[in-house]
Amino acid sequence: MHxxxxxxxxxxxxxxxxxxxxxxxxxxxxxxxxxxxxAAGSIIPQGKTLSYYFDAYGATKGGLLIGLKxxxxxxxxxxxxxxxxLCLNLILCSISRFGKVLAAFRKTKHFGLWGSWLTHLxxxxxxVSFAAGQFLAKEEVVYGIAGSTQPLGRTGLMLTIDxxxxxxxxxxxxxxxxxxxxxxxxxxRTVSGEASVNHPLDAxxxxxxxxxxxxxxxxxxxxxxxxxxxxxICAGEYTGPDELPALALFFNKFYPDFGLDENGYFTxxxxxxxxxxxxxxxxxxxxxxxxxxTEPGAPIDVHGxxxxxxxxxxxxxIVARTDPAAPAAAASAAILIAGLVLAFYVRPWEEKRxxxxxxxxxxx
Amino acid sequence: MxxxxxxxxxISFMAALVAYLVTAAAYFFYAVAKKEWxxxxxxxxxxxxxxxxxxxxxxxxxxxxxxxxxxQYEFANAFAWGIALCxxxxxxxxxxxxxxxxxxxxxxxxxxxxxxxxREIHELMPALQSSWLGFHVSMAIIGYGxxxxxxxxxxxxxxxxxxxxxxxxxxxxxxxDRIIYRAVALGFLFLTLCMVTGAIWAKKAxxxxxxxxxxxxxxxxxxxxxxxxxHLRLRKGMTGRKAAxxxxxxxxxxxxxxxxxxxxIAGLHSYx
Numbered sequence: 001m002h003x004x005x006x007x008x009x010x011x012x013x014x015x016x017x018x019x020x021x022x023x024x025x026x027x028x029x030x031x032x033x034x035x036x037x038x039a040a041g042s043i044i045p046q047g048k049t050l051s052y053y054f055d056a057y058g059a060t061k062g063g064l065l066i067g068l069k070x071x072x073x074x075x076x077x078x079x080x081x082x083x084x085x086l087c088l089n090l091i092l093c094s095i096s097r098f099g100k101v102l103a104a105f106r107k108t109k110h111f112g113l114w115g116s117w118l119t120h121l122x123x124x125x126x127x128v129s130f131a132a133g134q135f136l137a138k139e140e141v142v143y144g145i146a147g148s149t150q151p152l153g154r155t156g157l158m159l160t161i162d163x164x165x166x167x168x169x170x171x172x173x174x175x176x177x178x179x180x181x182x183x184x185x186x187x188x189r190t191v192s193g194e195a196s197v198n199h200p201l202d203a204x205x206x207x208x209x210x211x212x213x214x215x216x217x218x219x220x221x222x223x224x225x226x227x228x229x230x231x232x233i234c235a236g237e238y239t240g241p242d243e244l245p246a247l248a249l250f251f252n253k254f255y256p257d258f259g260l261d262e263n264g265y266f267t268x269x270x271x272x273x274x275x276x277x278x279x280x281x282x283x284x285x286x287x288x289x290x291x292x293x294t295e296p297g298a299p300i301d302v303h304g305x306x307x308x309x310x311x312x313x314x315x316x317x318i319v320a321r322t323d324p325a326a327p328a329a330a331a332s333a334a335i336l337i338a339g340l341v342l343a344f345y346v347r348p349w350e351e352k353r354x355x356x357x358x359x360x361x362x363x364x
Numbered sequence: 365m366x367x368x369x370x371x372x373x374x375i376s377f378m379a380a381l382v383a384y385l386v387t388a389a390a391y392f393f394y395a396v397a398k399k400e401w402x403x404x405x406x407x408x409x410x411x412x413x414x415x416x417x418x419x420x421x422x423x424x425x426x427x428x429x430x431x432x433x434x435x436q437y438e439f440a441n442a443f444a445w446g447i448a449l450c451x452x453x454x455x456x457x458x459x460x461x462x463x464x465x466x467x468x469x470x471x472x473x474x475x476x477x478x479x480x481x482x483r484e485i486h487e488l489m490p491a492l493q494s495s496w497l498g499f500h501v502s503m504a505i506i507g508y509g510x511x512x513x514x515x516x517x518x519x520x521x522x523x524x525x526x527x528x529x530x531x532x533x534x535x536x537x538x539x540x541d542r543i544i545y546r547a548v549a550l551g552f553l554f555l556t557l558c559m560v561t562g563a564i565w566a567k568k569a570x571x572x573x574x575x576x577x578x579x580x581x582x583x584x585x586x587x588x589x590x591x592x593x594x595h596l597r598l599r600k601g602m603t604g605r606k607a608a609x610x611x612x613x614x615x616x617x618x619x620x621x622x623x624x625x626x627x628x629i630a631g632l633h634s635y636x
Contacts, residue, residue: 024599028592035588042581042629074576116598130574139571169487176490197490198569209571321571329573333560340556344549 021085022092030086037082041073083127090124115343122336129329137323138206143234145216145315146180152320157204158184162192164316166213172270177210179316195318206320215254216315217278217296222306234315238283241305249300249307250281256312258293266293278309369427374483377420377441381479383413384444384472391464403461410464414448417475421445428485433501434492436626440478442501443622444471446509450547454513458543462534466516477623496565503561507554508618511590514547515615518608525605541603544611552590559583578629582621589614 020026044065045052053071054062069076094117101117104110140153149160163180178196183203191203200207219239221229231239233251240248257270258277266279281291282302294300300307390406393399421441424432432438451467454460521540534540562580563573574580593610596602602610 024595027595031588031592035585035592038581038585038588041576042578042585042625046576137572171487173487174490175487176493198494200568200571207571209569211570319571323572326567326573330564333563337553337556337560340553344553 018092021088022096027086027089027093030082030089034079034082034086037073037079040070041079044070044073046074047072083131087124087127090120090127094120094124110346112342112346115339115341115346118335118339119343120339122332122334122339125332126329126336129325129332133323133325133329136325137321140206140320141211141317142320143214143315143317145232145313152183152206155204155206155320156186157206157320159208159318159320160184161316161318164213164314166271166314168271172272174271177213177316179210179318181208181318183208206322209319209321210316211319212317213314214317215256215312217251217254217309217312219249219251220308220310222299222308223304228305244303244305246285247303247305248283249309250283251309252279252281252291254278254312255293273312276312278312280307280309282307366427369423373420373423373427376416376423377479377483380413380416380420381472381475383409383416384448384468384475387413387464388468388472391462391468395462395465406464406468407455407461410448410452410468413471414445414452417441417445417448424485430488431498431501433497433505434488435481435486437478437481437483439501439504439622440474440481442505443508444474444478446505447471447474447512448509450506450509450513450550451516454517454543454547458535458539460517460535460539460543463513463516463520463543466519467513470512470516491569494565494568496561496568500558500561500565503554503558507551507558508622510547510551510554511611511615511618514544514551514611517543517547518611518615521608522605522612525608537604541607544607545597548590548593548611548614552587552594555583555587555590559587578625579621582617582625586614586617586621589617 045056048071050066050071053065056062057065065071069078073079097117097120101113105113138155140155142150142152142159144150144161146161146164149158151157152159160182161179162182163178165178165180167175167178169175176196178194180192180194181201181203182190182192183201183206184190185204191201193201193203195201195208195210197210200209202208214235216232216234219231219233220227221231221239221241223241223243228241228243229239233239235251235254238248238250240246253266255266255268255277256273256275257268258275259267259269261267266277269275276296277293278296279291279293280300281288282300283289284303290302292300294309296310296312297308300309387406387409390402390409394402394406421432424438433442447467448471451463451471455463517540520534521537521544524534525537535543559580562583566575567573589610593602593607593614596610597607
């Protein structure tokens, strides 16, 4: 008897909890908190270095932001917990309403009755698909100049950049970035094609996106007139002699058509390599010891070494992505939209039709 | 030919701007004087302004050789056009002309904002060269337009609710409430379609369909606000003043999503 009462109490508590979790007040509370979190995540810069927040907001506020993970809201544990609770709320809500909706549908045959239920189901599946995508999606980034071949991360695929072309209009604005690619798998099978912005190349389950581009330069390093190293570096990268690792040349920026702007700052008059110059820095033991611009082919002499930057060329950055959950997300969105259409538009039509039928029946 | 098209676009746009201003004044006069001829005149002016604006958009599209929906000027112009279109549909359906007293100034402000933006026609950057652009932005225009109508009706509701006896001749509170709901429901559906088409496009362009870009995030915030509105209305029976306040708040969020995010927060949508 005592055990039965306890069991009933427990069942009562579980029911209360489930009712609370599937209830409207809980949904509203969640939606409002998620809404506030989204607002915070859009206003506070996300994913910057920790020092950025201390500099921008001061020690106390910066520390608080970082402590609360407001610097990375959408990946924080508390935001994921909120999304999880919303899913739980949607699941419980969908389960508890399914029977009622089905019963009402059996009675009235109104498809519009499913609208709200399908909307909730679509939203639930969409969140789940998105979350699954965060775990299942794979991304690899490679960059290189035309003619280069490199492994695509851990995919086992090899990517050859056959060509890269930036088509310019007469006013030098970019019309399109197009990379000719060949993807080779472990068995030696190949897929070739072009990837341009908005038109990825699909191969071996991955989509290859033309993401961005920049300038690279070959660098010859001489010691006592002898070539000791040749390297290809992109703007933002370093190179140096292997025998003296403390010495490095940093390729800061490339000006294809060098000139000065109205304020006297370096600029490129056009994107065409009509008057190419490289901005570089020389580092020794981690300290910047000189910084200047140089024409391709001109030697930069330092510590007995001579650096020659030559043959500047455009490189392309290709991103390969696969998201097995994306089709599920698309299907979920379709369910969501179908639900909204049923909820807002089919039901009134059915009611109207029912009324009309009713009046016709009355007349009969 | 180019000059002729530019001139036609500029003249029709400026004429539409002026026509919307006169329309706003005419609707205000109608709200105060309640003369039938004033209603007809205001409605006629609204149709004229809408027609002129349509001409400016079509000519620009023809001139640019693409859908004119890609920069601040073009979208603001289309945004105002979308509100005007929804307004005309709702007025026809509900015979509720006084709504123009609240909608026409909003349209004028938005087209006025458009007039302050550069009207130069630029070729599209590669990311915008997609057939999804038309679907995505069209959905936004209709959605935002419907939310604009809900905003106008909500203002009418709140003014009459605050100052009983004012704005005589407008439908009763129940009808206003129903119009707000219908407009929000339409806007919500199209906002959802806007977000979904945007996600499909983002997948094509960047490889990920959701990037938590500020524009995406604020669209989601707007969506959540209206989702709460619809829940409260459909499940908790929220009507009247509270519903009207929600509709106003939602539209302020729409405006921020459009203007504020583009200008104040840098992101993938900050195309300059």
